[in-house]
Amino acid sequence: MTTSVTAPLLEVRDLGVDFDIGRGQVHAVRGVSFTLHPRDRLGIVGESGCGKSTVVLAVMGLLPPNAEVSGQVLLDGVDILAGGDSGMRPHRWRDISMVFQGAMNAFNPVRTVGDQIAEPIRMHRKASRRDADKRVAELLDMVGIPAVRAACYPHEFSGGMRQRAALAMALACGPKVLLADEPTTALDVIVQAEILQLLRRVSDDLGVALVFISHDLPAVAQVTERVAVMYAGRVVEQAPVSRLLTAPRHPYAAALLAAIPRPGAAATVRSIPGEPPRLDTTVTGCAFAPRCASVLDNCRITEPPNIFDGEGVVACHLAAPVGLLQ
Amino acid sequence: MSATLLELSGLTVHYPAGGAGLFGRSTRPVVHAVEGVSLTVAAGQIVALVGESGCGKSTVARTIVGLQHASSGRVTFDGTDLTGLRGAALRPYRRAIQLVHQDPYDALDPRMTVRAIVEEGLRIHGVPRGDRDAIVRGALERVGLTPADAVLDRYPHQLSGGQRQRVAIAAAIALTPRLLVADEPVSMLDVSVRASVLELIDDLRRDGLAVLIITHDLAGAVMLADRIAVMYFGRIVEEGPVGEVMECPAHPYTRALLSAMPSPDPAVRTKPEVVPGELPDSVHPPLGCAFASRCPVAEPRCEEAVPALAMVGAGHHAACIVATQR
Amino acid sequence: MVASPSGERVVSVPTRRGTALRLITGNRQTVLGLCALGVFALIALLAPVIAPTPVNTGFSNGFSAPTAAHPLGLDGGGFDVLSRLVHGAQTSLLVGTIAALVGMVIGGTIGFVAGYFGGRTDGVLMRITDYFLVIPDIPLMIVAAAVFGQSLTNIMIVIGLVYWASTARLIRAQVMSVRQRTFVKRVEAMGASPLFVLTRHVVPQVTPLLVANTVLMVANAIFAETYISFLGLGDPSVMSWGRMIQDALDQGAVVAGAWWVVLPPGLAVTLVVLAATIAGQGMEDTLNPRLKVGHLAVRRFRVRPLHGAPDRP
Numbered sequence: 024m025t026t027s028v029t030a031p032l033l034e035v036r037d038l039g040v041d042f043d044i045g046r047g048q049v050h051a052v053r054g055v056s057f058t059l060h061p062r063d064r065l066g067i068v069g070e071s072g073c074g075k076s077t078v079v080l081a082v083m084g085l086l087p088p089n090a091e092v093s094g095q096v097l098l099d100g101v102d103i104l105a106g107g108d109s110g111m112r113p114h115r116w117r118d119i120s121m122v123f124q125g126a127m128n129a130f131n132p133v134r135t136v137g138d139q140i141a142e143p144i145r146m147h148r149k150a151s152r153r154d155a156d157k158r159v160a161e162l163l164d165m166v167g168i169p170a171v172r173a174a175c176y177p178h179e180f181s182g183g184m185r186q187r188a189a190l191a192m193a194l195a196c197g198p199k200v201l202l203a204d205e206p207t208t209a210l211d212v213i214v215q216a217e218i219l220q221l222l223r224r225v226s227d228d229l230g231v232a233l234v235f236i237s238h239d240l241p242a243v244a245q246v247t248e249r250v251a252v253m254y255a256g257r258v259v260e261q262a263p264v265s266r267l268l269t270a271p272r273h274p275y276a277a278a279l280l281a282a283i284p285r286p287g288a289a290a291t292v293r294s295i296p297g298e299p300p301r302l303d304t305t306v307t308g309c310a311f312a313p314r315c316a317s318v319l320d321n322c323r324i325t326e327p328p329n330i331f332d333g334e335g336v337v338a339c340h341l342a343a344p345v346g347l348l349q
Numbered sequence: 350m351s352a353t354l355l356e357l358s359g360l361t362v363h364y365p366a367g368g369a370g371l372f373g374r375s376t377r378p379v380v381h382a383v384e385g386v387s388l389t390v391a392a393g394q395i396v397a398l399v400g401e402s403g404c405g406k407s408t409v410a411r412t413i414v415g416l417q418h419a420s421s422g423r424v425t426f427d428g429t430d431l432t433g434l435r436g437a438a439l440r441p442y443r444r445a446i447q448l449v450h451q452d453p454y455d456a457l458d459p460r461m462t463v464r465a466i467v468e469e470g471l472r473i474h475g476v477p478r479g480d481r482d483a484i485v486r487g488a489l490e491r492v493g494l495t496p497a498d499a500v501l502d503r504y505p506h507q508l509s510g511g512q513r514q515r516v517a518i519a520a521a522i523a524l525t526p527r528l529l530v531a532d533e534p535v536s537m538l539d540v541s542v543r544a545s546v547l548e549l550i551d552d553l554r555r556d557g558l559a560v561l562i563i564t565h566d567l568a569g570a571v572m573l574a575d576r577i578a579v580m581y582f583g584r585i586v587e588e589g590p591v592g593e594v595m596e597c598p599a600h601p602y603t604r605a606l607l608s609a610m611p612s613p614d615p616a617v618r619t620k621p622e623v624v625p626g627e628l629p630d631s632v633h634p635p636l637g638c639a640f641a642s643r644c645p646v647a648e649p650r651c652e653e654a655v656p657a658l659a660m661v662g663a664g665h666h667a668a669c670i671v672a673t674q675r
Numbered sequence: 676m677v678a679s680p681s682g683e684r685v686v687s688v689p690t691r692r693g694t695a696l697r698l699i700t701g702n703r704q705t706v707l708g709l710c711a712l713g714v715f716a717l718i719a720l721l722a723p724v725i726a727p728t729p730v731n732t733g734f735s736n737g738f739s740a741p742t743a744a745h746p747l748g749l750d751g752g753g754f755d756v757l758s759r760l761v762h763g764a765q766t767s768l769l770v771g772t773i774a775a776l777v778g779m780v781i782g783g784t785i786g787f788v789a790g791y792f793g794g795r796t797d798g799v800l801m802r803i804t805d806y807f808l809v810i811p812d813i814p815l816m817i818v819a820a821a822v823f824g825q826s827l828t829n830i831m832i833v834i835g836l837v838y839w840a841s842t843a844r845l846i847r848a849q850v851m852s853v854r855q856r857t858f859v860k861r862v863e864a865m866g867a868s869p870l871f872v873l874t875r876h877v878v879p880q881v882t883p884l885l886v887a888n889t890v891l892m893v894a895n896a897i898f899a900e901t902y903i904s905f906l907g908l909g910d911p912s913v914m915s916w917g918r919m920i921q922d923a924l925d926q927g928a929v930v931a932g933a934w935w936v937v938l939p940p941g942l943a944v945t946l947v948v949l950a951a952t953i954a955g956q957g958m959e960d961t962l963n964p965r966l967k968v969g970h971l972a973v974r975r976f977r978v979r980p981l982h983g984a985p986d987r988p
Contacts, residue, residue: 070539167625181627211401211565216609216621223618238540241611245619282541284569292572294545298509414864443866455857460879469875470865517861524865 030100032232033059033082033119033200038094040074040081049302051077053256054329055094059200064226064233066243066264068279069253072299075236076124078253079202083121084111098200116143120198124205126189130177136188137163137173143195162191165228166221183214187221194225201226204236219245240283244268249335252276255300255310262335272337274315309340317341354559355390355413355446355528360422362408366632378632382408384583385422387658388561390528395551395560397570397591399606400580403628406563409580410532413561414448415439426528444474447521451533453513457505463489464501467520474524488523489516492549511542515549522553529553531562535569547573567606571595576664579603582628582639585658589665599667601644638669646671698883701961708890708954715947719764726758738926738933748935750919751926759914760939766915767947770831771897777835778842778896779889785839786846787881791854791873801847807840813902820908827910834899842888846881853880883962891955894948901944916940 040052052074059065067075080086082096084104096104098118103111123129131139140162141155150158160170166187177185186206193201203222207215223246226233237243243250244264251261252275260273271277278295285292297314300306308323309315315322321340330342362383383405390396400406411417413424415431424431431442450456457466467485476484489497492515505513514534521529531550535543551573554560564570570577571591578588579602587600598604601622609621626643629635637652638644644651648671658666659673667673700706718725727745728734733753734745741748747756789800819833853859859876867875903909904917919940923929928936 070541184627212567213401213605213609213621213623216611216619217625219611219619239611240540245611279541282544284544284547284566284572292544294543294548295541416860416864440866443864448861448864450857450861452857456861458858458876469862469867473862473865473867473871520861 029060031058031097032061032063032099034095034097035078035082036095036097038078038081038096039092040077040086041091041093042087043089043091044303047303050305051256051302052081055251055253055256055258056329057251057258057261059232059234061199061232062226062230063249064223064235064247066247066250067234067236067253068238068240068243068250070238070279070299072302073253074256074302075253076204079121079204079234079236082202083115083119084108085121116193116198117147117196118198119200119202120193120196121202122186122189122193122204122206124208126206127182127185127209130185130188132177135174135176136180136185137175139177140173140188140192140195143192147196158195159191162194163188165194165225166191167217181214182210183217186210186214186218190218190221190225194229194231197229198231200232200234202234202236205238206235207239207242208237215242216245222246240268240279252279255306256302257310257338258329258336259311259338260335262337266334272335272342273311273339274317274341275311278314278316309338352391353389354392354427355388355561356423356425357386357388357409357413358423358425360386360409360412360424361420362405362412362417363420364417380631381634382583382631383412384634386580386583386585388578388585388588390559390561392527392557392559393554394576395554395562395574397574397577398561398563398580399565399567399570399577401565401606403631404580405583406580407532410448410530410561410563413528413530414446415443416448440474444470444524445526446528446530447524447526449514449518449521449529449531449534452537453510453517454537456517457513459505461504462501463503463505463508463516466505466516467523470520470524484523485519488519491522491553492516492519493545494519509542510538511546514538514546518546518549518553522558526558528559528561531560533564534562536564536566543569544572567610579606582631582634584639584655584668586640586669587665587667588658589662593662593665597662597665599661599665599672600640600669601646601672602640603667605643605645695883698886698958698961702957704953705957705961708950708952708957711946711950712954715764715943715950716768718761719768722761722765726755726761728755728758738928738931738936740933741935747939748933750922750933750936751928751931752922756919756935756939759919760916760943762914763916763919763940764943766827766910766913767897767900767917767944770827770834770900770915771893771947771951774831774834774838774896774900775889775892777832778839778892779885781835782839782842783846783885786843787850787873787877789843790847790850791869791877793851797847800843804840804843807837808844810837812837812899813906816899816903817906817908820903825908825910827913830900830903830909834896834903837899838892838895842885842892845888846885849881849884850877853877884959887955887958887962889955890951890958894951894955897944897951898948916944 035055035057038052038055042049042051055078057065067078069075077086081092086092092104095102098114103114130136137156137159140159144150144155144158159173163170163173168184168187180188206222207218210218219242222233222235225231233246235243235246247264249261250264250267251258252273253259254275260267260271260276267276268280271280281291281293282295283292295314300310308325309327312318312322319340327338327340329336329338360383363379363381366378366380386409388396388398398406398409408417412419419432422432426442426446431439434442464485467488468481471481471484486497489500494500494512494515500508508516534550535546538546547569550560550562562570562573574591576589577591577594578585579600580586581602587594587598587603594603595607598607605621605623609619611619622645624643624645629639629642635652637654638656641647641651651670656668656670658668661667661673699709731754734749734755735753737753738751739745739749745755745757747760750756750759785800785804789797815837816833819829823829854877859872862872862876900909900915901917901920904915905921907921909915909918920937923936
């Protein structure tokens with residue numbers, strides 16, 4: 024677990040993202056906060072539309088022009104959002120880097136993989152071709168691709184290998200924080216297990232802090248120590264992974280766990296009734312209330328506050344005795 | 350014991366890589382998608398065909414419903430050989446066998462209402478106009494979209510993914526089929542709704558429907574199926590009662606799949622029992638066992654000939670010479 | 676809104692407007708272009724009424740600058756320019772529209788058949804299409820005019836024959852793409868005949884694009900007609916803008932400084948072609964937002980709504 028003695032590496036405070044879509048606003052992210060220390064591994068889990076990808080795009084400053092971002096993102100104590108794009112750019116790839124969703128399909132088909140991995144190296148570090156190639160060989164080795172394959176084109180790589188190459192590209196400039204958005208989705212389960220192993224190894228060996236975004240809770244649990252569960256733009260529970268999987272405190276987290284098909288547990292697997300709310304309407308009270316099995320009257324009126332309990336955060340009225348909110 | 354409804358014997362599908370050449374004739378290499386697959390499904394039974402992407406399971410599904418022609422082998426339905434049939438002779442079987450697709454977001458014509466979508470099959474098969482309304486309503490209610498009036502006049506874009514998949518299933522069962530082939534029915538749905546759609550499919554078998562479910566998600570398959578068949582590189586490598594195969598997997602590939610499934614217990618780190626390697630080239634398939642290049646227990650003689658399915662337990666077969674030795 | 680046993684709510688959302696309406700009104704460009712075309716069409720229709728003088732009545736022996744009686748002056752033959760312009764509109768627009776329709780019918784049919792049936796049919800049809808694509812259009816029109824005679828009908832057919840090929844390619848590509856859609860395969864698996872699938876699923880999906888493409892073809896056709904008439908290959912018995920330009924040059928209008936003879940027809944052709952082009956492009960933009968260069972525009976960004984989200988896990 025993290026030591027609270029070292030200063031946090033990345034601190035996201037009360038991040039909010041609203042999109043202006045002409046006929047109104049979409050509140051994609053509301054009040055999201057988390058902290059990463061060096062070598063931390065955090066998972067962000069949620070279903071489609073919960074805002075998890077938006078959070079990391081906001082951290083990287085890669086949102087489209089009609090996005091309004093509020094809150095702070097502190098890297099080594101400096102707010103990198105405050106300076107706009109020019110304030111963010113020096114940090115991109117050098118301090119924080121990202122593996123995008125579907126990165127394995129985002130390669131330029133007419134350039135070799137080696138060239139594409141070398142690109143950020145040559146751009147950010149102004150390295151010579153020879154130095155860049157050496158670094159590329161190092162990176163490929165780290166991600167388990169034989170260095171000779173740097174001269175291959177993306178279509179000559181399998182899906183799993185391309186994902187590894189995307190990871191190599193993200194690590195090219197030696198970042199301190201790596202954001203991985205659905206890195207194993209669309210991969211076969213065996214290749215997925217290999218990539219998860221790789222992420223663990225890279226984080227351990229390079230000391231990179233990792234944020235792993237996925238809808239697949241068991242996969243996230245394999246890599247991370249702490250998990251944040253998102254629903255309708257908010258983090259509803261953040262806890263050490265072992266606690267989240269055995270004793271989740273937010274009804275949505277519990278319901279999500281119960282909904283995962285598991286061999287041998289057919290009788291107890293349950294879907295969550297209803298649907299996630301539309302993000303372009305203002306929510307009164309808790310966004311999960313319409314679907315919550317333990318809903319109280321207060322849930323529909325007041326938005327639950329973030330309740331801290333030493334190990335984690337829960338955004339639920341049920342988590343605290345009445346009158347004792349921090 | 351119910352009678353066998355569907356029987357595949359030595360089904361083989363080869364198709365030209367890259368489509369047709371000039372004037373429709375092909376001189377391109379041939380992809381060996383499916384090789385000698387044999388399988389049976391009985392009424393009221395659910396059989397899961399499991400394998401990773403590219404193993405040929407979707408091709409098997411398409412061949413059964415007539416969207417793809419078999420190169421050799423037989424597809425027998427209720428005693429009739431379907432492989433030679435075309436056009437009008439095939440029509441009654443196009444009603445009796447229905448396919449549920451993977452992509453609920455593309456499976457419904459966006460320009461048609463739900464009513465029109467569910468009714469379409471009835472129209473194709475000449476069901477009298479007067480009877481259609483009752484059948485459509487019945488089908489919608491059977492899949493859990495009640496009252497039917499609420500959805501009848503909706504368009505697909507107004508429904509969630511889970512609802513769209515239910516509409517697709519309703520359109521299939523409106524024709525009172527006897528066999529349902531479900532190709533990855535929940536892989537594109539959010540985790541929280543998957544279980545309910547799988548439950549629906551489970552429920553449908555009570556009406557005597559036979560179900561062949563095709564999936565790469567072992568956990569989901571195990572929840573539903575009575576029998577399971579594991580495919581690799583176009584062939585069935587293991588098949589048997591689901592409990593037996595899960596408890597005592599014989600083929601190294603099945604063992605690798607099981608070992609790669611992320612366990613919800615974070616203390617258990619998944620380590621797939623597989624040697625890093627890649628799938629062989631489907632245009633030039635190897636002479637011997639296709640899994641040998643990744644198999645942890647492969648021996649030199651594995652590469653000499655393709656292993657045949659041999660008995661390893663009651664009703665349980667595996668195609669591995671090393672496994673059947675024990 | 677009601678609940679099903681699984682508790683899933685059906686959300687009420689206003690339905691999209693019908694495709695036809697969306698096609699016409701969905702884009703400011705389209706509306707502008709169609710309105711301009713409408714104005715020209717109106718002028719053409721009312722030509723006999725609004726032309727100040729009959730077309731073939733001479734008023735003088737030569738050029739005469741614009742006056743109140745003759746707002747666009749007289750050309751070298753003494754004819755009223757405005758009258759000729761207004762009558763010319765009839766020809767240009769008529770030929771343009773019919774030629775575009777001819778092209779649409781031929782190109783559309785070949786595109787649908789090639790795209791849907793594929794295989795050898797597709798191969799053969801596409802080779803024929805390729806042939807027509809590479810034929811230089813003007814020489815072909817010249818030869819056709821010379822061989823088949825200079826009538827309006829012939830011109831319309833020839834223009835259509837030259838321009839159908841690109842439509843065929845476009846429609847074929849779209850048909851092939853629609854054929855791969857899951858909902859089409861689903862219905863085919865159910866036993867639908869090819870005709871059923873074509874008429875009930877493929878045609879409705881592809882027709883809007885065909886319409887948009889036809890509007891663009893109108894622009895091409897009008898320009899082609901102008902060309903043909905300008906070259907003297909047009910129908911000598913009707914007035915058209917191309918003929919007006921030809922006459923203007925023949926009569927030495929440029930040398931004489933008679934701008935009122937040369938400018939109006941040229942401007943008219945330009946405006947009509949522009950109107951048809953922006954209308955057609957606007958329609959294509961409406962149908963396929965990804966073609967737009969307006970990703971630079973702030974308001975184009977669409978966040979996918981949660982229900983029915985194509986945002987897959």
